[in-house]
Amino acid sequence: MPSYNSGPVSDIATVLFAEEEIRRRVEELGAGIARDYAGRSPVLVSVLKGAAVFLADLTRAIDLPLRVDFMSISSYGSASEESGGVVRILKDLDQDIGGQDVIVVEDIIDTGLTLSYLMATLRSRHPASLEVCALLDKSVRRIAPVDIRYRGFDCPDRFVVGYGLDHEERYRNLRLILAVEDLPAFQADPDALVTYLGGPAVPDPTSTS
Numbered sequence: 720m721p722s723y724n725s726g727p728v729s730d731i732a733t734v735l736f737a738e739e740e741i742r743r744r745v746e747e748l749g750a751g752i753a754r755d756y757a758g759r760s761p762v763l764v765s766v767l768k769g770a771a772v773f774l775a776d777l778t779r780a781i782d783l784p785l786r787v788d789f790m791s792i793s794s795y796g797s798a799s800e801e802s803g804g805v806v807r808i809l810k811d812l813d814q815d816i817g818g819q820d821v822i823v824v825e826d827i828i829d830t831g832l833t834l835s836y837l838m839a840t841l842r843s844r845h846p847a848s849l850e851v852c853a854l855l856d857k858s859v860r861r862i863a864p865v866d867i868r869y870r871g872f873d874c875p876d877r878f879v880v881g882y883g884l885d886h887e888e889r890y891r892n893l894r895l896i897l898a899v900e901d902l903p904a905f906q907a908d909p910d911a912l913v914t915y916l917g918g919p920a921v922p923d924p925t926s927t928s
């Protein structure tokens with residue numbers, strides 16, 4: 720079996736963050752949040768759909784009473800285009816966040832335009848506090864400054880997929896995060912990365928050999 724969790728997986732993509740590396744970092748982020756919010760019960764606000772995978776793991780790494788809520792927004796244009804930060808709310812929060820400790824959970828911050836718009840919207844509802852937890856920070860691409868209190872990893876200026884991040888709605892269920900090295904080749908062959916679905920071979924406990 721090829722070395723699934725590290726090194727180049729094809730000429731089209733390379734492993735940026737392996738499954739175990741992500742797991743460890745999410746645990747650290749969760750522990751940090753639990754420390755900082757001890758005695759409080761934050762509301763984790765997540766933006767569909769990319770952040771859902773990260774949120775699911777992060778919540779279970781935070782040993783505090785907490786609540787989650789979701790927003791769905793559309794930034795006019797697809798992820799690989801510049802959105803210009805013009806955002807439309809498709810689904811708003813179910814809860815009133817006035818007076819609450821809110822943590823916005825994001826998968827990746829690229830230009831920061833989407834998030835800065837979202838932060839202004841949330842701030843206008845007068846939460847007690849408002850912070851950001853982002854798994855990936857494509858800091859070199861930043862246009863709108865955003866203050867990221869909890870950051871998983873700095874991310875190179877590459878298109879990435881996996882662990883919630885998609886390419887045209889696919890590959891969100893990759894357990895690792897791949898950086899696309901040859902975007903034209905990937906766009907020409909969007910199936911090129913399916914071999915990286917599924918985890919490393921798990922030993923069968925019933926097997927005698």
Ligand code: IMP
Nearest residue numbers: 798828829830831832833878879884885
């Ligand atoms: P921003 O407004 O430019 O910061 O856009 C951030 C959003 O763009 C993220 O929430 C993702 O949905 C999407 N995005 C940015 N970079 C990538 C990427 O490399 N892969 C997949 N989606 C991305």
Ligand code: MG
Nearest residue numbers: 766769770826
């Ligand atoms: Mg997103």
